[in-house]
Amino acid sequence: MRKKSQSLLGMAFFGPALVLLTIFLFLPMILTLIFSFTDFFALNPSLTHFVGLDNFLQIFQDEEFRKAFINTVCFVIIIVPLQGLGSLGLALLINKVTHCKKYFKVAFFLPVVMSLAVVSTLWMQIYSPEGIINSILENLGISAQPFINSSSQALPSIAIMSAWQGVGYQMIIFLGGLQAINPALYEAADMDHATPWQKFKDITLPELKPLCIFVFITITIGAFRMLVQPMVMTGGGPSHSTYTMVYDIYETGTVNWEIGLASTMAIVFAIFVMILTVIQTIATRDKEGKDVDKKAEKK
Amino acid sequence: MLTRKQKRSNWILVVIMIAASLFFLFPVIWMLANSFKPDAAITKDMNSFAAFVPPALNGSFFDNYVKILTDTSFVRYMLNTLFYAAVLIVLGVIVNGLAGYALAKIKFPFRERWLMIIMLLMIVPMETIITIHFLFIAKLGLLNTVIGYILPMIVNPFNIFLFRQVFVSLPDDVYEAAQLDRCSPIKYFFTMVLPMSKSVVATVSVFTFLNVWNDYLWPSLVFTSGDLLTAQIGLNAITSNDNTTMGQKLAVITLITVPVIIIYSLFSKQIVEGVVSTGSKEG
Numbered sequence: 001m002r003k004k005s006q007s008l009l010g011m012a013f014f015g016p017a018l019v020l021l022t023i024f025l026f027l028p029m030i031l032t033l034i035f036s037f038t039d040f041f042a043l044n045p046s047l048t049h050f051v052g053l054d055n056f057l058q059i060f061q062d063e064e065f066r067k068a069f070i071n072t073v074c075f076v077i078i079i080v081p082l083q084g085l086g087s088l089g090l091a092l093l094i095n096k097v098t099h100c101k102k103y104f105k106v107a108f109f110l111p112v113v114m115s116l117a118v119v120s121t122l123w124m125q126i127y128s129p130e131g132i133i134n135s136i137l138e139n140l141g142i143s144a145q146p147f148i149n150s151s152s153q154a155l156p157s158i159a160i161m162s163a164w165q166g167v168g169y170q171m172i173i174f175l176g177g178l179q180a181i182n183p184a185l186y187e188a189a190d191m192d193h194a195t196p197w198q199k200f201k202d203i204t205l206p207e208l209k210p211l212c213i214f215v216f217i218t219i220t221i222g223a224f225r226m227l228v229q230p231m232v233m234t235g236g237g238p239s240h241s242t243y244t245m246v247y248d249i250y251e252t253g254t255v256n257w258e259i260g261l262a263s264t265m266a267i268v269f270a271i272f273v274m275i276l277t278v279i280q281t282i283a284t285r286d287k288e289g290k291d292v293d294k295k296a297e298k299k
Numbered sequence: 300m301l302t303r304k305q306k307r308s309n310w311i312l313v314v315i316m317i318a319a320s321l322f323f324l325f326p327v328i329w330m331l332a333n334s335f336k337p338d339a340a341i342t343k344d345m346n347s348f349a350a351f352v353p354p355a356l357n358g359s360f361f362d363n364y365v366k367i368l369t370d371t372s373f374v375r376y377m378l379n380t381l382f383y384a385a386v387l388i389v390l391g392v393i394v395n396g397l398a399g400y401a402l403a404k405i406k407f408p409f410r411e412r413w414l415m416i417i418m419l420l421m422i423v424p425m426e427t428i429i430t431i432h433f434l435f436i437a438k439l440g441l442l443n444t445v446i447g448y449i450l451p452m453i454v455n456p457f458n459i460f461l462f463r464q465v466f467v468s469l470p471d472d473v474y475e476a477a478q479l480d481r482c483s484p485i486k487y488f489f490t491m492v493l494p495m496s497k498s499v500v501a502t503v504s505v506f507t508f509l510n511v512w513n514d515y516l517w518p519s520l521v522f523t524s525g526d527l528l529t530a531q532i533g534l535n536a537i538t539s540n541d542n543t544t545m546g547q548k549l550a551v552i553t554l555i556t557v558p559v560i561i562i563y564s565l566f567s568k569q570i571v572e573g574v575v576s577t578g579s580k581e582g
Contacts (some may be wrong), residue, residue: 003406009484010407017398020454025420028431033338035431042434097316098309107320110327113559115513117531118552121538126326135345164323172574225426228515232535246426253430254520266427277422 008169015056035263042257055264065265067240067246071155075244076223078159084216086167091174092204109168116165120232123161124148158242159228166222170215175261177211178204210283217280224273245269325351334549335360341545363550367537372525373551376533377558383449383529384511388504390453392493395503399462400456400488404469420456422447426516433520448521452511458503465499466492498569505566512559530555 011018038053040048059065094104111119126132127147134144147157185203193200227246230236236243236251249269253262321328332353333341344350354360367373401407402414432451441447458518477487493500511529518529528536534555538548563570 004581006405007407010401010405010410013397013401013405013484013488014407014413016394017454017459020394020450021420021456023435024432024451024454025423025428028428029423030380031431037320072350087410091313093316097312099313100317104316104320107324110324113563114552114556115515115531115559117513117515117534121534122326122330122550122552125548126329128346129343132325132329132345132350139346159337162422164326169450169574172571176574179405221424225424231515231519249430250516254433259430259434262430266430270424273424274422 025065029299032263032266035260036267038260039257040260040263042259048260055261055270058259059264059268063278064240064243065245065248067268068243068245071241072224072226072241072245074155075159075226077164077219078156079163079223080219082159083167083170083219084161084212086163087170087215088174088208090167090171091178092200094171095175095178105172108171111165112168114165116162116228117232119165120229124233127157127161148242149238151238154234154238154242156230158226158233162223162226162229166219169218174208174211178209181207213283214280217276217283221273221276221280224269224276301537306493317445327339330549330553333361334546336546337362338544338546339491357523363544363546364554367550367554371551372528373530373533373537373554374526375526377555379527380512381558383445384508386445386449387452387511388507390449391455391458391507392500394453395455396460396462396493396500397488398459400492402459402463404471404474417456417459417463421460429516430519432517436521442521443523443527444521445527448518448527452517458507461499461503462496465496469495478488501566502569502572505562505569508562509559543550 037050037052038048039051039055045240090108094108097104114122128134129144129146129149133147137144140232148152148154181204185207186199189203225246226244227250230242230244230247234242235245245265246269249262249265252258252265302416328351332351333344335353337359340349340354344352402410402417436442436447436451439447441450473491473495474487477491482490513531514529515531518532519535522528522532525536534551537551538544543551
């Protein structure tokens with residue numbers, strides 16, 4: 001009797017979430033998977049056929065999707081070292097600095113507070129041909145740069161801006177990690193007259209390694225999902241140089257209504273992101289295991 | 300004891316860091332300083348250090364802000380967004396909180412399996428299914444409605460998991476005492492469980508607010524007409540209008556950032572804890 005009432009109560013509490021999860025997560029996921037094997041066109045659903053793996057072959061032959069894929073990978077390659085090493089460097093410096101610690105934390109975190117759309121709008125003014133960067137360059141005797149208006153500079157320009165926006169977030173994570181390192185390790189190193197570089201190489205870096213893996217993969221996943229910046233700043237241009245995977249999914253699905261193709265792209269995209277997430281989870285498991293070992297050793 | 304040499308190198312580091320932080324923040328400083336200037340002054344100052352200095356305080360100091368607040372629908376967009384955030388915080392805490400409580404404390408069939416599924420759902424990127432959300436909302440005729448915007452955003456596997464992790468450590472004897480007093484489970488949840496877990500409720504609410512305030516893709520898909528736009532979409536409408544001057548654009552992006560800065564300064568402890576814990580607990 002008690003058991004039965006418990007399961008009823010459980011379903012009553014879990015029910016509202018379950019209904020919404022079914023409609024807005026399970027069903028869309030199943031439909032995306034099914035649609036990825038069809039030529040479903042939302043404006044004429046009656047003409048839908050099962051096309052097998054055709055979509056998967058088609059998108060990789062499609063010039064636009066290939067371009068979008070390459071751009072996304074390029075964006076990842078530029079932003080990951082920039083933002084990852086930048087945030088690590090800032091955290092190390094702020095951890096070492098003796099005064100105004102709080103001010104530095106706030107200053108470098110400030111862009112995180114601004115949304116991507118806001119930052120993109122602001123940097124459109126900053127990057128503009130008559131903008132502040134170009135006038136500074138002019139004072140330094142360097143000729144004006146086109147930035148987001150040229151197909152060779154647009155993607156790096158957006159990557160630098162994105163790293164600027166996000167670097168403070170990972171900086172806070174690294175600062176948390178640095179403060180968690182046992183100070184006794186450094187005291188022991190001081191007794192042995194270790195140089196700052198030795199301390200960094202032999203204590204700080206190994207202690208932070210799991211966190212580094214976590215942070216670098218987080219940035220990679222975030223970079224894979226990049227969409228808002230080109231949507232606001234360039235519309236994917238000039239000549240598709242800032243067109244990304246998610247941008248292609250969005251345009252194919254919600255502008256052209258080619259849900260079948262968009263679903264195929266979404267599946268390819270999801271596979272990449274989920275592989276990264278799984279790697280991240282495995283890397284973190286390792287860390288927890290190590291922590292447990294250390295605690296056991298202490299005892 | 301610090302040697303004199305160490306003290307000096309400490310101060311050199313501070314000075315270098317202050318210079319670096321000012322360089323880092325130059326876009327924000329430029330934005331603030333120029334949001335108070337008319338366009339002629341912005342262009343004139345661009346070539347000198349005056350580009351980073353606000354103008355003298357005179358009668359026209361707040362002109363750009365006044366223009367934005369009175370001549371555009373920006374206030375309306377801000378109020379819209381605050382309203383959506385409030386509704387989503389209330390519904391989100393109830394729906395995800397109840398589910399988290401069920402997964403933590405109530406023994407119902409397949410509970411462990413549901414928990415596994417919720418954790419797996421956390422890794423699915425939302426961009427994958429946003430096309431289908433859009434299709435659903437369009438087919439239901441809910442495009443350009445508040446319900447169409449809010450409905451897919453209520454449930455959140457991450458928040459369910461967060462609630463569950465906190466509720467699991469609540470003491471059971473309070474529940475047993477409440478049962479002896481014939482307190483119904485629903486009443487117990489709202490009068491005991493939620494008040495005992497203020498910190499997680501605050502965390503979920505703050506992150507829901509930030510998400511609603513900063514979200515761009517979903518509101519840009521759902522809302523097409525002027526009256527219901529969120530602040531971020533309204534920002535785009537205002538700045539892409541040719542009649543908006545540069546100073547006014549900078550004033551809008553300053554205004555839209557103010558509520559977020561207020562939230563961050565009020566809840567900085569929760570937010571930093573949240574950021575650090577995603578880095579160390581799950582990471």
